[in-house]
Amino acid sequence: MAEPVSWRSLARRQHHRGFPLVAAVILCGLLRALAAGQAPDADAGWHVFRYEVPSGQPQPRAVHLAGEFNNWSTTATPMELRNGVWTVRLKLSPGVHHYKFVLDGNRWVNDPSADPSLNEPDNYGGVNSGVLIGPDARRFPPPRPDHIHMPGVRFNPDSPSDLDVADATLLWVSFQAQAGDLTGARVLVRDEETGQAWQAQTLALMGEEMGFARWGGLVRVDDEPVRCVLELVDGGASVFVCARGVLDDAEAAKAAAFAVDMRPRFQTPAWAKHAVWYQIFPERFRNGDSANDPPNTQRWTSDWWSTLPGEAPGPENFYRGVGNVWNRWFGGDLQGLIEQLPYLRRLGVNAIYLNPIFEARSTHKYDTTTYLHIDDNFGFKGDIDALKGEVLTDPSTWRWTPTDKLFLKFLDEAHSQGFRVIIDGVFNHVGRDFGPFRDVLKKGRASRYADWFEITDWGQGGEPGKPGGIQWAAWDGPNGWLPAFKKNPETGLAHGPRELVLAVAQRWLAPEGDPSRGVDGFRLDVPQDIPPPFWVDFRKLVKRLKPEAIIIGEIWGEAQPWLRGDQFDAVMNYQFAMAAQAFFVNQRQQLQPSRFADRLQRLLSLYPFQVNLVQQNLFDSHDTDRLASMFVNPDRPYDGRNRIQDNGPDYSPAKPSPLDFQRMRQAVAFQMTFVGAPMIYYGDEAGMWGPDDPSNRQPMTWPGMQFDDPAVGFDPAQFAFYQRAIAVRRKLPELREGFFRGVLCDDAAGV
Numbered sequence: 001m002a003e004p005v006s007w008r009s010l011a012r013r014q015h016h017r018g019f020p021l022v023a024a025v026i027l028c029g030l031l032r033a034l035a036a037g038q039a040p041d042a043d044a045g046w047h048v049f050r051y052e053v054p055s056g057q058p059q060p061r062a063v064h065l066a067g068e069f070n071n072w073s074t075t076a077t078p079m080e081l082r083n084g085v086w087t088v089r090l091k092l093s094p095g096v097h098h099y100k101f102v103l104d105g106n107r108w109v110n111d112p113s114a115d116p117s118l119n120e121p122d123n124y125g126g127v128n129s130g131v132l133i134g135p136d137a138r139r140f141p142p143p144r145p146d147h148i149h150m151p152g153v154r155f156n157p158d159s160p161s162d163l164d165v166a167d168a169t170l171l172w173v174s175f176q177a178q179a180g181d182l183t184g185a186r187v188l189v190r191d192e193e194t195g196q197a198w199q200a201q202t203l204a205l206m207g208e209e210m211g212f213a214r215w216g217g218l219v220r221v222d223d224e225p226v227r228c229v230l231e232l233v234d235g236g237a238s239v240f241v242c243a244r245g246v247l248d249d250a251e252a253a254k255a256a257a258f259a260v261d262m263r264p265r266f267q268t269p270a271w272a273k274h275a276v277w278y279q280i281f282p283e284r285f286r287n288g289d290s291a292n293d294p295p296n297t298q299r300w301t302s303d304w305w306s307t308l309p310g311e312a313p314g315p316e317n318f319y320r321g322v323g324n325v326w327n328r329w330f331g332g333d334l335q336g337l338i339e340q341l342p343y344l345r346r347l348g349v350n351a352i353y354l355n356p357i358f359e360a361r362s363t364h365k366y367d368t369t370t371y372l373h374i375d376d377n378f379g380f381k382g383d384i385d386a387l388k389g390e391v392l393t394d395p396s397t398w399r400w401t402p403t404d405k406l407f408l409k410f411l412d413e414a415h416s417q418g419f420r421v422i423i424d425g426v427f428n429h430v431g432r433d434f435g436p437f438r439d440v441l442k443k444g445r446a447s448r449y450a451d452w453f454e455i456t457d458w459g460q461g462g463e464p465g466k467p468g469g470i471q472w473a474a475w476d477g478p479n480g481w482l483p484a485f486k487k488n489p490e491t492g493l494a495h496g497p498r499e500l501v502l503a504v505a506q507r508w509l510a511p512e513g514d515p516s517r518g519v520d521g522f523r524l525d526v527p528q529d530i531p532p533p534f535w536v537d538f539r540k541l542v543k544r545l546k547p548e549a550i551i552i553g554e555i556w557g558e559a560q561p562w563l564r565g566d567q568f569d570a571v572m573n574y575q576f577a578m579a580a581q582a583f584f585v586n587q588r589q590q591l592q593p594s595r596f597a598d599r600l601q602r603l604l605s606l607y608p609f610q611v612n613l614v615q616q617n618l619f620d621s622h623d624t625d626r627l628a629s630m631f632v633n634p635d636r637p638y639d640g641r642n643r644i645q646d647n648g649p650d651y652s653p654a655k656p657s658p659l660d661f662q663r664m665r666q667a668v669a670f671q672m673t674f675v676g677a678p679m680i681y682y683g684d685e686a687g688m689w690g691p692d693d694p695s696n697r698q699p700m701t702w703p704g705m706q707f708d709d710p711a712v713g714f715d716p717a718q719f720a721f722y723q724r725a726i727a728v729r730r731k732l733p734e735l736r737e738g739f740f741r742g743v744l745c746d747d748a749a750g751v
Contacts, residue, residue: 165261360375379406
């Protein structure tokens with residue numbers, strides 16, 4: 001029998017987004033706190049982080065909390081100094097959260113008071129501290145037969161992770177119980193209008209973590225609204241979860257069933273469920289017009305690892321010294337993109353993500369000079385310089401350069417061939433050449449843009465960035481090359497940058513008011529560094545202009561705060577990549593099949609199902625080593641020890657073996673069949689390899705090209721496999737719209 005629990009004191013109905021719910025149906029930690037006379041705050045997810053400087057060490061000027069809950073941002077969560085202790089209070093979801101303290105922007109330290117059993121490797125030779133929010137299942141007594149341990153049951157119908165309408169016919173239901181405690185779980189469903197008989201649909205055991213088991217699944221219904229009840233079973237014992245709480249009697253529970261209005265809380269773009277993404281680094285994809293090449297542009301087929309014409313000789317100048325590799329141009333441009341759309345169609349992809357394309361000094365373009373125009377190296381050299389009369393803060397004065405119009409032509413051609421196109425939105429920071437920042441460096445406090453940036457010291461007239469000169473916060477460190485916009489807790493971005501970014505988004509989503517001519521959404525760079533109120537407003541603007549546009553955030557950790565329907569539609573799913581690397585790539589440290597399945601199920605349990613369907617499932621990107629090279633260098637942390645120039649001197653840049661490519665194809669087959677939209681980093685399908693930045697950004701190896709390095713070239717077998725795998729995904733709707741459930745995990749056989 002289940003333990004008796006009184007729910008009368010908690011039975012309080014409320015109507016929230018179509019759900020008549022109890023404020024907390026099963027939050028047994030809350031019950032225990034109330035019984036013990038504790039403030040419920042402690043069990044509602046709030047936690048106070050504290051850092052006290054060890055005796056004898058100097059007090060830092062600033063301390064920030066960085067963790068997976070803010071994508072390890074060094075600026076998003078400042079701590080306050082009171083009575084010698086730095087503190088900050090956050091509300092976190094149940095489970096384990098890892099973190100560190102960041103002193104003065106660059107020194108990372110552990111929490112000496114944290115539970116050491118919750119530590120995890122930080123991929124840099126140390127550990128991250130951990131905090132557990134909610135009940136600690138490790139302290140529960142062992143499960144007993146025919147008995148349901150109610151303190152281990154956690155179900156919050158107000159959370160989209162537990163109860164969510166995916167669409168008019170699909171209801172996501174999930175809950176947690178003590179690991180090993182239940183033998184089964186079901187959802188009892190009835191169409192409220194027709195009064196049909198109750199239908200039982202089985203929930204699957206999705207995985208286990210920290211002593212908890214997650215049960216869940218999709219419930220398909222024919223009509224709406226519906227009524228539903230959870231049934232928890234352990235052998236001969238069963239209980240029913242309903243709007244009155246937990247009951248032993250099935251009929252009484254059905255009479256108090258949850259009433260669910262089958263209208264989604266929010267919707268993600270329907271087309272994105274069917275997307276197969278292709279990420280392009282424009283400067284290295286295809287040189288279609290040599291007339292716009294920067295000075296000293298190198299031959300496309302040069303030997304990447306050699307000293308090229310015009311470069312300083314010697315290996316000491318490759319990464320360091322003069323840094324030859326950082327200054328290379330190869331001439332990729334918009335004309336090259338247009339010419340190679342048929343290649344992408346042959347591959348089978350139908351959605352393109354472009355790394356930054358706005359005017360900037362570098363090859364990577366994350367150092368924006370202006371958001372108003374496409375970089376003239378991608379189109380027509382010097383066309384921006386010919387413009388006169390534009391006022392940055394007045395969109396009515398903005399004009400279109402020939403390069404801008406060439407980009408719109410590319411969009412038109414891509415759309416006509418069935419592609420969707422999104423661009424990189426780098427809205428947290430700019431480059432030093434950005435006009436308003438140059439104005440601040442010149443005029444100081446007198447600049448009209450003085451409140452646009454995070455100025456840390458106005459100086460006394462010295463050289464900017466030097467002692468006595470103006471000092472600023474930048475994404476790449478104090479006084480760096482990527483000055484950060486000033487933030488505002490109420491609006492996200494400060495007045496000025498906020499209005500500019502929103503106007504820029506409108507310019508490229510709906511050129512001259514026509515959404516059909518614009519981009520299909522944005523991939524947002526380091527969005528965790530901008531407070532959420534801005535992204536709420538950003539989403540409202542984007543969805544008003546173009547309801548089917550997609551918003552994808554670059555969030556490396558778990559991303560629940562951004563994926564609740566008020567900010568992003570999806571994220572670059574690096575958590576998927578980390579799990580896949582641990583299973584498919586690693587050898588000595590390979591993740592067991594059962595643990596791999598658990599991690600996949602946990603990923604699916606984090607977000608509403610309509611989000612899971614459009615997650616950008618990737619293996620690699622411009623910020624990691626290439627997938628093929630991961631197989632040459634197994635047993636490393638994801639995106640760890642993979643930069644030869646600093647943290648990975650033992651990283652091998654050698655060409656992967658045939659066996660490495662075969663193992664890689666196994667991972668790709670999985671990627672193309674899992675829940676979410678797969679994304680390919682340009683050239684992976686051609687057999688490209690390489691360590692992390694900058695060598696992951698080598699020129700695309702096109703069919704028919706002869707490279708100076710005889711090992712480099714287009715791999716037709718790799719391309720053919722990608723074609724087939726993509727074709728299977730696009731042929732079978734179940735792979736694009738269905739759910740994932742493991743049917744066999746054999747750790748002994750590695751299956």
